[in-house]
Amino acid sequence: MDQNYNKNSAQDRIDQINAFEREVNQLDADGVLSLSAGQKESVSAHHQSLIKQLAESFDVDISHSDKQFSLGMRIASFLGALALAASVFFLFYQFWGLLGHFTQVSILVLAPVLTFIATLVIASKESTGYFSKLAALISFACFVLNLTMLGQIFNITPSDNAFLIWAAYGFLLAYACDARLLLVAAILSIQSFIAMRMGTWSGMYWLSFGERPENFFLPSILLFLVPVVISQRRFTNFEQIYRVFSLIIFFLSILVLSNVGQLSRFAGDPDFIEGVYQSLGFAFSAGVVWLGIKLHWGEVVNTGNVFFVLFLYTKMFDWWWEWMPKYLFFFLIGLVAILALVVLRRLRGNQEQRMEGVA
Amino acid sequence: MKHYLIAGLTLLFLTNAVALSGVVYNRSGEPLFELMLSERELTVPNYWARSENSGLSLRLNWRVKGQGENKWYRDFHLSKEKFLSLGFDDIEKPAQSNWERFETEKVVYLALELNGPTYQSALNKMRQAYKNQTSLNGSTKDRDVITKAQLDNFKFKSSRLYVVDLSDDFDSLADKYSDSSMYAIVKGLVKPYRLESGYGVSVNTLLVSNLSVPLELRSQFEMLEPSYERKNKFNALISWGQRLEPWIASVELHE
Structure with a gap:
C-alpha cells in the first residue's frame, strides 16, 4: 500500500472507489460501458483488498451509514470531552479549600501527569482515536487547572508565560493524538x-x-x-x-x-x-x-x-x-447579496469555460 | 510515542518545578514587608462557605491618596516629570473624551501605607468639614454634605490602606518608605491620562489583590458572621516576600 496515505486521503480513496462502482453500474444500465465478468472480478478484488488495508490502518468510513455513525461518535466525543473537562474544574473547586497545601499541590501536579500517561496508553491501543482524544482534552484541562490553581493558592503574580506552556502542551497532545x-x-x-x-x-x-x-x-x-x-x-x-x-x-x-x-x-x-x-x-x-x-x-x-x-x-x-429606513437598509443588503451571487456565478461560468478550452 | 512521553513528562515536571521554586524563593528569608491588616482592609466574601467554590480568598481593599469617600475614583495626579519618569510617552494634548485615545496600562511599583499620615489627614479633613457644616446649619450643597454616618463609616469601617506613591524603580520607593510595618511596596497597574489640569494615572488594580486563605487559618473565618451583621473583627498579618507576592501569615479574631 502507498505509504503516503493519511486518514483524509484514505477516506477520499474509499469514497472514490464507492463512487466508481456506482458510476460503472449506471453506465452499464445506460448501455454505455459494460465490463466483462473477468474485468469486474479483477477490479472488485483489487478494491476489496485496498479497502481492507485502508480500514485496518485508518479509522475510515466504508459506507454511507458508517459516515453517519462516525459523525454521531465525533459529536458525542466532543461534547463528552468538554463536559468531562468542565467537571474536572468544578470537582477541584468543590474540594480544594478543604485540603492542605501539600495535598492540593500533589493533586494538581499528578492529575495532568497521570491523565497524560493514560492518553498515550489509550492512543497506542485504540485505532479510532475517539477515547484518546477525550483523554487528551481532560489532560489539557488538568494542566490548565494545575497552573491556574497554583497561582491562586500561592498568590503568584500572573504571567503570560502560562500561555506559552499551555500552547506547548496543547501542540504535544494534538500531534500525539491527531486531535484537532x-x-x-x-x-x-x-x-x-x-x-x-x-x-x-x-x-x-x-x-x-x-x-x-x-x-x-x-x-x-x-x-x-x-x-x-x-x-x-x-x-x-x-x-x-x-x-x-x-x-x-x-x-x-x-x-x-x-x-x-x-x-x-x-x-x-x-x-x-x-x-x-x-x-x-x-x-x-x-x-x-x-x-x-x-x-x-x-x-x-x-x-x-x-x-x-x-x-x-x-x-x-x-x-x-x-x-435610512430599516426596511430599505435590509432590502439593499439583500440586493448586494444577489449581486454577489450573480458575480460569483459568472466567475464560475468563466472558470468552467476555461477548463473546457484546456480540455 | 516514547518521544511524546518524554517530552510531555519533562514539560509537566519542569513547569511545576519552576512555579513551586518561585513560591519557595518568595517565602524564603525574612519577608520584605509585613502589615497587620484588619477586616477594614481585607474583604471576606459573604456566604463563602455555601458557595460551590470551597476556597476562600480575601480581597485587599485600598484607596488612593486624595480619594475621599468616593471609592471608585482612583486617579493620582502627577507632575509632568514624574509622569514621564514612569516610562509613559508624553500625551501631547488633553483628551476631549475617553474615546479620543485609548491608552494602555503599565506595571509600576506602588507604595501602600497603612493607617499612616495619609489616612489621618483624610480623616481630620472630613471631621473638620463635618464640624464646619454643622455650624453652617445646612447651607452646604447637597453633594458635599457629610453625614454623621459617613464620618463614622470613615472612622471605623473604611480601609486605612492608601496608595501614596508610585515609581518604576523599586529601590527608590523602598528607600523612601522604609518602615516595613507601615509601608509595603507592591506591583500594580496604572493607566495614564492627561487633562486640562495636568497629568496623572488611574491606579486600576494591584497585580495580586486576592489572598488565598490556607487551610490552617480557615477555621477562624468560619466563625465570622456576614459583613452586614458582623460584630466581631479580625486582624491578619500579611507578609510580602522576595518576589513581592503576599501571603497570610496569621489571623486573630477579636470583638
Whole structure:
C-alpha cells in the first residue's frame, strides 16, 4: 500500500472507489460501458483488498451509514470531552479549600501527569482515536487547572508565560493524538502569547494585549505559514486549521481596528486609521480569496469570502443605518447579496469555460 | 510515542518545578514587608462557605491618596516629570473624551501605607468639614454634605490602606518608605491620562489583590458572621516576600 496515505486521503480513496462502482453500474444500465465478468472480478478484488488495508490502518468510513455513525461518535466525543473537562474544574473547586497545601499541590501536579500517561496508553491501543482524544482534552484541562490553581493558592503574580506552556502542551497532545480541538487550543494560546509578548515589548501590560489588535498580525502570519514550512500531511485537517484560525484572528483584528481606530498603536486621527484598516480589510480579504482559488485551498476561499462580506456589511451599516429606513437598509443588503451571487456565478461560468478550452 | 512521553513528562515536571521554586524563593528569608491588616482592609466574601467554590480568598481593599469617600475614583495626579519618569510617552494634548485615545496600562511599583499620615489627614479633613457644616446649619450643597454616618463609616469601617506613591524603580520607593510595618511596596497597574489640569494615572488594580486563605487559618473565618451583621473583627498579618507576592501569615479574631 502507498505509504503516503493519511486518514483524509484514505477516506477520499474509499469514497472514490464507492463512487466508481456506482458510476460503472449506471453506465452499464445506460448501455454505455459494460465490463466483462473477468474485468469486474479483477477490479472488485483489487478494491476489496485496498479497502481492507485502508480500514485496518485508518479509522475510515466504508459506507454511507458508517459516515453517519462516525459523525454521531465525533459529536458525542466532543461534547463528552468538554463536559468531562468542565467537571474536572468544578470537582477541584468543590474540594480544594478543604485540603492542605501539600495535598492540593500533589493533586494538581499528578492529575495532568497521570491523565497524560493514560492518553498515550489509550492512543497506542485504540485505532479510532475517539477515547484518546477525550483523554487528551481532560489532560489539557488538568494542566490548565494545575497552573491556574497554583497561582491562586500561592498568590503568584500572573504571567503570560502560562500561555506559552499551555500552547506547548496543547501542540504535544494534538500531534500525539491527531486531535484537532487541541490544535485549535494550542494555536489560540500561542497566538495570544506572541501578541502578549509583543505588547510587553512595546511597554504595555501583557493582559492588555487585546487593546492593541495590531499585536495579532505577526502571530497570525507566522501560524499561517507553518503548514508551508512543516508538512502536516500525516495529520487530519491540521493544515486547514492552521490557515483558517490564523486568518480568523488576522481579519478580526482588522475588523476591530476598522471600527475602533483609537485602539491602534499608531497615534493619529482615529477616523483616518479606521479608513485605512477598512481599505486593508477589503484588499486582504479579496487577496485571500484569490490565493485560495489559486492554490485550491477551499477553506481559505470561504474564510476570505466571509470576511469580505463582513467588511462590506459593516461599511454599509456605517453609511446607511442612521438615516435610512430599516426596511430599505435590509432590502439593499439583500440586493448586494444577489449581486454577489450573480458575480460569483459568472466567475464560475468563466472558470468552467476555461477548463473546457484546456480540455 | 516514547518521544511524546518524554517530552510531555519533562514539560509537566519542569513547569511545576519552576512555579513551586518561585513560591519557595518568595517565602524564603525574612519577608520584605509585613502589615497587620484588619477586616477594614481585607474583604471576606459573604456566604463563602455555601458557595460551590470551597476556597476562600480575601480581597485587599485600598484607596488612593486624595480619594475621599468616593471609592471608585482612583486617579493620582502627577507632575509632568514624574509622569514621564514612569516610562509613559508624553500625551501631547488633553483628551476631549475617553474615546479620543485609548491608552494602555503599565506595571509600576506602588507604595501602600497603612493607617499612616495619609489616612489621618483624610480623616481630620472630613471631621473638620463635618464640624464646619454643622455650624453652617445646612447651607452646604447637597453633594458635599457629610453625614454623621459617613464620618463614622470613615472612622471605623473604611480601609486605612492608601496608595501614596508610585515609581518604576523599586529601590527608590523602598528607600523612601522604609518602615516595613507601615509601608509595603507592591506591583500594580496604572493607566495614564492627561487633562486640562495636568497629568496623572488611574491606579486600576494591584497585580495580586486576592489572598488565598490556607487551610490552617480557615477555621477562624468560619466563625465570622456576614459583613452586614458582623460584630466581631479580625486582624491578619500579611507578609510580602522576595518576589513581592503576599501571603497570610496569621489571623486573630477579636470583638
